[in-house]
Amino acid sequence: MSVVAVGAGTLFVVDDGRIRRVQLPRTWLALDGAADSAAPVPGVGAAGAEEVAVVTTLTAPVLQWARRLCCIADGGKALLPAGALIVSSRTALYRMPLGDPGAGLGLWAGQEGEGGARDGPGMEARFGSVMGLAAGGDGCVYVVDEDSGRTSVRRVDPSGAVTTIASGLQFDPNDAAILPNGYLAIVNDDCLHVLDLGLLPPPDIALPPTPTRPLLPAARTLPGDLAALLERQPDGTADLEVVVGDRTFHVHRALVAARSDYFRQLLGGGFAEGGAARLSLPDADLEAFALVLRFLYTGAVDVPAAQVRPLAELADRLLLPELCRDMQARLLAEVGPESVVDAMLWAEARGPCFSQLLAELKAWCLEHYEEVVRLAGNSMERLAAVLPSLMVELVKGYVGRSAKRPRPA
Incomplete structure (x- = not known):
């Protein structure tokens, strides 16, 4: 059995080849530095009702291959910001992005049923027999791989590319972990082997900085x-x-x-x-x-975001020009082809305090006129129906800009 915690009271467990998600009750997660007789106890909720961990089995193409687990806290551009769960079979690695409820396990490196160690990109790489996984703070996974009686350590980067970084180790491995000092610890039945490979430890086990002076309350x-x-x-x-x-x-x-x-x-x-x-x-x-x-x-x-316009209107009403300007600036910064016409109509209906915003929205619409017409043509039709004078002004401005553009020789 292998188990890994991924935060927010969630565990993933390999159980007889299957992968199970275990979600602990919220009351189990509260930490209190002092003993409190009123604090919730595991198994009992605030109202005395029994609370239990919820266990679900992940759906996967094959259910009898899972052996080892680890979690990448930050997998770089190739993964979601929440990181990923890494699952190994004997000869392949699978990856499931965390933070996406609809995500599933996808083949990441190696191939099912095809052994023999070989470096390479993603599915072109090969593993002999994956015996241990450890996630580094660099978004890479470090695999302890056994092939023909020889043990090696292999790095898998966020793209899935596999590179051997240590080989010819003379022991049978069971599992591995990265220590806070960057050493890789590999355990077998009766011994612990520690390798200085200069790895970056995952952030959740990095050594805390040594304080140079007593910590004072925040000012x-x-x-x-x-x-x-x-x-x-x-x-x-x-x-x-x-x-x-x-x-x-x-x-x-x-x-x-x-x-x-x-x-x-x-x-x-x-x-x-x-x-x-x-x-x-x-x-x-x-x-x-x-x-x-x-x-x-x-x-x-x-x-x-939903409160930018209501707040701008209320700030104008309550004579808060600084807040009103800040909200107008945010609206302008977030405008796009699909929203610019609606923003112009809104600003035009607000009165003099919004005239500068209206002028800047017109300028933005002229600069991106072709994109607005292509992506939001219906909104331009609406503008022509609701405020034809503004539509005419935009068309004239666009024609004038086009006439000033240099023609190809």
């Missing part, structure tokens, strides 16, 4: 403290409620007034709401307002 920052203050609400310190949709946000009057001209004017006097303890923002996007608050308190915000 506190004003944005960090204000973010924590916002996350604690309501904690009794807020003196203003802002109602958006069906949710009430508890905020600090002085802070939002200092950060937003909209709130400063509304709360500073001259309006009926000036002394109110509760305000309402009708028609505001709830998720966008939560992002606005994060920006007001911390000066920075991580914005999901």
Whole structure:
């Protein structure tokens, strides 16, 4: 039997030639440095219900060949970013990219039933009898291969190319692992052999750096403290409620007034709401307002793609020009042939604060006009129907650009 852990509580096990995925219950994965009688125990969930590991068998073309397993943490350009599970039979290596639920095992190097060690690319290479696998931190797999009573160590790079890096070893191997110092450890029935091959250990076993001075708590920052203050609400310190949709946000009057001209004017006097303890923002996007608050308190915000436009509109409404410009710049940076017409129509309907964005979108559309027509012709038809003046402007601009291009001699 061979077993490898790939993270997130997932194990892969070779069991009688079959490959099984074992997913541990989430409550088993929590680590707590101190003993806690209330902490979940393996086998028992938070509500007392029994929790068990879920075992599934991988579907593969052949089910009786699996011998060894290892996991590449980062296989380079040839693999998905999540890495890959490597499975060996006696004479071949198979690979399954992790992070893709639909991925299956595919032949990577060697051939089934064709022995005899031979270096080469992918399926042209040959293995005598694979006895051990070890994944390196360079995205390569190191194979301990036995052929005609001789043991060798062979490297398989992310493309599947096989190269022998040590040969003529006089012992029968059982399995292998790369140590934190880069040595390759090979075990047999009664002995452990260690080879200095200068390998790069996988990142999960690399030696931690030796600290040169005692570790100190991270320095506190004003944005960090204000973010924590916002996350604690309501904690009794807020003196203003802002109602958006069906949710009430508890905020600090002085802070939002200092950060937003909209709130400063509304709360500073001259309006009926000036002394109110509760305000309402009708028609505001709830998720966008939560992002606005994060920006007001911390000066920075991580914005999901779906919220770029709603946040730009709300920032304009709440007199936050910096945030509005940032969202417009992001929209321009992410525009493509299929989305540029919709973005232009949206910007044109927003008014003067979006005029610069509209001009930049027009320029982008003119520069990529032929690509837009080829990939998103329907959107150009929509533009002609909804805003014919803009369509005429683009056509004239394209014709003018074409006329200025130098003609071939």
